[in-house]
Amino acid sequence: MMTEVRFHVRGGTALRGTAVIQGAKNAALPMIAAALLATEGRTVLRNVPAIADVARAVELARLVGATVEYHAGDRLLIIDASAVANPLLPAELTRRFRGSVLFLSPVLHRCGEVTYEGAGGCNLGTRGLDFHYRGLARLGAHIEERGSAIWIKAGQLRGSELYLDTPSHTGTESLIIAATLTPGRTVIENVALEPEVLDVIAFLNAMGARITGGGTGRVVIDGVDQLRAVEHTIMPDRIDAGVLCMAAAITGGQVTLVGGDVIDHFGVAKHKLEQMGVHLASSGAVTTATRTGPLHPINIITDTHPGFATDLQPSLMALATQASGTSYLRERIHEARYALVSELAKMGADITVDGEKAVVRGPSTLSGTEVVARDLRTGISLVLAGLVADGETVVTNGSMIERGHSDLVSRFVALGAGISREELP
Structure with a gap:
């Protein structure tokens, strides 16, 4: 009811x-998504806010195959992403919180493809999804619109030069996450300078990513082969x-x-x-x-x-x-x-x-x-x-x-x- x-x-x-x-909502959501990139171990996030959007992110992580323990009273989240295998991001969740778009890249890397339901066809631009899928296309992903869903296949991903028309923090985080496991060097211009973005970069670098330039407006990511589970306290x-x-x-x-x-x-x-x-x-x-x-x-x-x-x-x-x-x-x-x-x-x-x-x-x-x-x-x-x-x-x-x-x-x-x-x- x-x-x-x-x-x-x-x-x-x-x-x-x-x-x-x-804890910062706009750092917690991309970190939960990025934790899905670790194929071994358990990611521990501290100072996770007990808010509805985090609960939905946890639900989505579980749906794609992660094992998640959320201790709301202790503000503690434990994520084991070793079994992520489901490429479907269903409309009943994607329509409930905007942060769901942050799961596109992690699921794409883990499953080789991802289907994002509920995107609304011609409403893609108004939903603010265009910079996400255009960035993935520049990295070599194949993208199709299937009714109200977007289907993305990894193909041969390679580092590329990307940019954001406006320095959106969600767009910045999404593209950085995508580039971490993409072979070669990716350069992203006009990125957001929010402190939450810097916290996400620190989290990814602790996982083994090679990201430089946070806080300068121009971020350089050298792709790595794998990322590891770590412990991190959210700002x-x-x-x-x-x-x-x-x-x-x-x-x-x-x-x-x-x-x-x-x-x-x-x-x-x-x-x-x-x-x-x-x-x-x-x-x-x-x-x-x-x-x-x-x-x-x-x-x-x-x-x-x-x-x-x-x-x-x-x-x-x-x-x-x-x-x-x-x-x-x-x-x-x-x-x-x-x-x-x-x-x-x-x-x-x-x-x-x-x-x-x-x-x-x-x-x-x-x-x-x-x-x-x-x-x-x-x-x-x-x-x-x-x-x-x-x-x-x-x-x-x-x-x-x-x-x-x-x-x-x-x-x-x-x-x-x-x-x-x-x-x-």
């Missing part, structure tokens, strides 16, 4: 206390950490984050939060976010790292509703990122959208009501808005939030938030 998840949020409390940052999730910092900021509180020095991973977001009046202090693996005075309005333009992360833009929009003045947010990465606007308007926010620019006039007195988490980032931003709204905010479609944030209720309750989770048939 399908269940609906709802979060009930009651505003009016300044959050104070300590929260543990979860902290900078988006999760950013949301917790904004939770402190929007409520006028102080939150101490434990789990890693994430400030350097924030990029431009660190400076923008400080301009708004949020004090960020770091001491080793501990970061403290404090707001004591009024929030100032801000201008941001989302961009690839180290620019302002598009994943933090909706949360900043919620924060900007409480700033004294007019803020301008320009979205350059995802055209659908303004799904939050209509939901915040239900709560009383004053926001208008003109093309790629959103204008937020604050401060607004928000009122609790029923709103919809249209996607992961919209959902967590509505939780933030609910923390300062009068009365109760009910965030429906809450399973979207659980795709990317673990232990939401327990972590926020520990900070003093009034939040609960409800499941309905």
